[in-house]
Amino acid sequence: MKNTYMKTFITACTAVFAIIGINNTTVAAEENIVNADTLLELGQQDGVKTENDPSTDLIVLDEIMQKPEPQPAGVPLSTLMQNKADQPIEPIEEVTEEETVEPAISLSNEEKDYFARLVEAEAKGESYEGKVAVATVVLNRVESPEFPDTVTNVINQVVGDAYAFSPVQNGAINKPASEESVRAVEEALTRNDRLQDSIYFYNPEIATDTWIRSREVVQTIGNHVFAK
Template sequence: MKKLKKLALTSACFAAFFFAKEASASTIHEVKRGESLWTISKHYGVSVIELKKQNKKRDSFIFPGEKLVIPSTISPSEKDLLARLVHAEAKGEPFAGKVAVATVVLNRVDHPDFPDTIREVIYERSGGHYAFTPVQNGAINEPADRESYRAVEEALAFRGLGNGSLFFYNPKTAKSNWLRSKPVTVVIGNHVFAK
């Protein structure tokens, strides 16, 4: 009988812990006047597409007082790593170029030909070299500025809505003919973006 009581108590504790954890895993946002799916997406660092999907929305209409479930997002350490890459890769570039650099990393995470996490994409090696120069030369270790963090937030909200850029390069310094042969999606500042 004691074993049965102990088992029941353990089960109850486990269930309480599991359901409490499950409940706290979902963030609920109450829509305020003047907000849009875009501003909410940027605030939480989630894509508009995922926010709509999570809340079974076919359009972008939201109303004050409406409660939205916020999908999970990247971890603070992944956000920091991505912001440091953006800072190192796009220093001196326009804000749109910084967003595009972060978008390339996110597109790679979502693409079947690349690793599945931000960390793995950024530290990917091929032919003895890292995919991104700042990883190779150590600039990835420098702290990111606020604009780089904002660019990451914008890229997260924009995730899945762009033109699918998977690469970027500076045409003045890039030596790879293979990279130059890729279809260009956009040119921003000193960077050419391609897929």
């Protein structure tokens, strides 16, 4: 009798434990399904964390860190990386402010125009450098104690019975100046090159004054000789 009772008891316990085991397995499976559904939902949200579930922070962060950048279809990743490495690095352009050279001598627009017309008449056919040199001689005279102290007075100076500059004498100064002569005047006004303080210039091919030829020659530019 005892043996029959013990067998029955053991069989009953085994059945209970089996049922408990099945229930635990079912619960674990259900939990896995829930966790899988949760992860799937998070993945479908493309890395956006739900406001009411702070426990997903680490999962969402991990999803964001591991999410690869979209790549063109059919192109190997190694090829894309190589193409990026081969692309030249464009240099950064330095932005520099354009330098503005202020004139050392300030003139009115009317005086600049008169000055440029003299340069045009005296150095027509000469190079730009030659025009700047003629303008420089006029400015050197303004600063010299031997001549008048303004550009207009230097241009209109009378020496003996004639004007110092022949274009004033023959009226050629009344013709408009070229753009190059205007620029030559502007450059001469900066006084960057004083032409060694030359105060005379002449064309040796046509000059008849023997005194001017006795002056110290500083430089020859084109058809003009510049002297002190």
